[in-house]
Amino acid sequence: MKNAVVTAYELDDSGERLDTPVGTTTTDNEGQYRIELNDNYEGGLVEIEITVNSETRMVCDASACGTKGSDVTLPGDFKLNAIGKASAPGSAVSVPVTAWSTMAAKRAKTLVAGGKSVADAARQAKAEVSQVAGFDIENTVARDVNDLTGASAAEAQAAVMNAAVAELVFSGGENVAATLDSFSDALNDGSINSEDTFTAASLSSAVKTVVETTDGLDDETQESLNNQTAQFDAAGDNLAPSYDEELDLDEGATQADKVAAFQSFVSQFRSWAGSIDETAAALQDETSAVSVALDADAETVSDVFAQAGVTGDLVSKVLDAFSQQLAGTEGRAALLDALENGTPFTAPLNWTDEEDPTVTGTMDAELVFEDTESGLKATATGSVSQIGGETREFDLVIGTSLSQSDLDLTYDAEKVLSLLAQNNVSVSGTVGDGTGFDRAALDLVANLELSESIAGEVTADAVLEKFSAITLNGSVALANPEAASFDGEISVKAVNMTGSSFSALDEPFSPESFALAGDFTATSGRTFNLSTSLNSSSAQRFNLFTYLDYNDTTAAFDFEVDRAEVSQFVEYDETAQDFWFDIYSYGSCYDFDSGTEVFGERVANSGWYDSELGFYDYNCNVLDSAENDAVDQLILGKLETAVGATVAGQSSIQNVWVSGSSASDLAEVNADITFPDLETAENFVNLSFNIAAGVSLADMPKATAVVTLTRSTLNGGSVLANVSWDGGSYSLKVSTDELNAENPEVSLAFWNPQGFRLEAVGSETASGVQSLTGNVFVNGEDIGDVELRNGVPVITYPNGEETVFETLF
């Protein structure tokens, strides 16, 4: 906020403001301020309030407030607060004042009203809100999300989280000040829950929206934000930060106090690590209660999605059948006729699986089109069965925002995009199993994103030219009759490729993200929450499907060439009008002269009609080394055009089959190519994978775990885990840039929201000498070191003339 009024009030012991302000100033053009306290200041905590006057402008961080980065005016009752520390009259205060600090100020006053001292309440409130926001709200500078040049990871995260609040506040209605008040009141009772105007899920969604539209976020920030949103998703209806009174340190804490508190924190870490160890050991024992419970959970997940696969498979048979009926000009005419007369499309009675012709079934389905005010709508109803398998009944509505006049449609694989050209296609409805039991309920929206809008007529070519991404979002409920079920949200995004070097191998869409979150109910009745997401930040340059299909594996590479390019290797009567030939790997020809089989790397068989003799003649010849080399060069030349010189140069040819005949000027070449590792240090699958679960295992307090795995370099990455357990919240991060280095370095950090943090870096030389160095911090102050003694990590804390030490494990 620029040119906003900043006023400082001293708080008394009951958290109330003293009448006379102890300082005033105005924010500058960067939204920063610095107040020097006047002589009225008596040494207590200070509350900073930022209010609005006619000159005040705020930089728009949200899509809902207008053009991002532009200035907007604010209502007169808009204000922000923060509680900060000062030392004496004349000292300065410049604590960040944001929606988060306002939330903390209100939480602190609620705690004071509950009997806590102002100082204790302020510390607790700051720790709790910092836990929700994912950054230190008191010590992190508020940066503009539209310009993160030079920002640290924490500052970048803070900018995103501030912008996410702006998304919530400015899309919450016209009364922005009231919406802000509701937001900042949310944590007064200690948790963000269904009684508040926003939920953890809406906060998660707002953060994800900001992340997608923000440039300059590095891997560390993205990883932290991924983990933060996964925590929000896993929290469900109750996001309750934790606070450990045992670790509370007031301003007068001595080094000895800090050391004792950190030792208590380390003791908690040991218990936490020990429980994980015990759990891992129990999981290895198949008969343990822990193992049995987890196996049952895994079986539930597997069973639910296996059943969903069957459902999707069967229903897609019907949709494929209808697609074929709607293809081509005849299909378009039938569609127009259906729209005019209400004539339904009827699916064929029988179906056969394309990949496995032995799998067959029947269907009895109808598709009815309707042109409504909101756009074209298609309703598919009926049933589909597999002989010897399952049956599904369905009632699905496919809605679009297309109008009848936009129709210029021929429904093939690419041109279905034109159906999405006007933005949304919704699919909703239920799928049952013929017994009256609903197997699936859907409410999904598919959205086509274009790099810019299409001017003029919407055609398939126009759509392909502008296509940048396709998304699918919505809710899904799956169930099977044994009472295992899933109820949650799904989100998928695929993007167009730019700058890929494997263009001939690439699928048209490159997966960028996948997210699934919801509640599973096991057959036993046990409910657990699971959310998972996968993000590929290099999706536009590196297609995950291409990687999975071709990386370091042997795959088919087929193409056509001029027949003459390959027929030169075949010995046959070139004057014959009717001939055929093929060349294949590792065969043999019978040598009539010697009466033996002659084996060769490649062998050519041919046949032709000899008009003089009046019958077909045949020949077999083994290709010599020069001819084999020529065939290799032909194939590798085509491969180089398809995938580039680097990949082609590292690929090798396995089996080859070439076929040609007098019927065509072209010959077919089918080659099995062993592809190399497609990734390079500059171009690799840059993935982030989140999984969040509520874990309730025998003999252990309930825990919520969120784990984010990020691959940020070719041979490096990090694991960030956040666990809320037994009243505490702990975060652990392990990372390395290069696992395969001669002396790989691994970084370790362990911290909690109350400012207790351990950082260390470990490595091992080729001769096996290990080293470990690091530091421990309390609220940013370095209070000790980490070192290795006899191969055991030890923390040392200088404390006057002595040193306190303890082993980490």
Added chain:
Amino acid sequence: MKAPGNRKERWGFGPAFFFVIASVYANTAPAVEMFGRFEAQLVSEPEPIKTTLSDWGSEFDSGRRQWAVSQAEVGFRERGIEISVFTRALADLRMNSEAVSFYGQIARKEPLNEGERIPVALRVNGFSGSGIRSGYRHSQESWTISGGISVFKTRHLMSGTLDGEFVAAAENDYDFSADVDYVYYRDVIFDRPDVEKASGIGWAFDIAASWQPMKKLNLNFRAEDLFSRIRWKDAPFTQAQANTDNKSFDDEGYAVFAPTISGTEGYRDTFYQDLDPRFYGTAQWQEGAWLAVVHGQYQFGYGLYGAGFGRTLAGEARILASYWPELESLRLELTRGKWQAMVSADEVTWSSVRAISLGLSYNY
């Protein structure tokens, strides 16, 4: 390079200078007698010495003592006044036998008796030093008595205690808790880095007597480290607690001995280390060329005795053999003129030796 006021350099140079002067003086004054001795003893009751040096505790079975003592001294004697320089080292480790047995069991991953509680009491004392002894010897026809005082600079401080308890939680699992309080020249338990070594000054008294009440009977007695003490300056110390609250298990499912430790390190401005006195006695009966001998020794709170026989040989040589039951050792002594040599061991193969002594003296 020597620098003025460098006490360490001057102290080290002194005894050597002293020895040179004494040698010259000895050559010019026939009443001056040179003497010297070297003694070393290593004893390890719970396991062979070789194992203790390479993998301490891995073969513990029984017993409760380990010690190492060595001394080298050279000096001269004139008109009863003795002046000598010496260097010595001492290490004394005492444990309770139940802890020794139990530790050996867990080191070898043997099955434990569930529920068994084993107290642990470990004491260690050690140092090395070099200095000067001044004494007086008075001889009469049938008896000799001497006494002396030694002052020495010390290094390699090691002194402290470990008290705790093992509890066998299962056949393959145990709990351990202990308190440690020790001072050291090197932190052998917790591997504290960059330790500044302490320096100390020690003093000790000694007396010795020999008496021949009868022609055939000879009695000798020696007491060393009487009222002895070392005053250390800036002694590194660690006080710590260890426990196995957080445990891990190896691939065989046996608990791994890796206790969680916390404590305090620092330096003690002044630390006094007391040395236990040591007593030696010998009674020898000669009948013709044959000798019968009984030895007694008390050191580190342990009484040892040995008995044997010997014979005088031509050329005033004498050989003695004695057996020491507690150490299960055989000792051989050879005396010729003013020279005396001694060796003892309980085993012939080095890998099995638990007690070994060597000694050589001249005119002592």
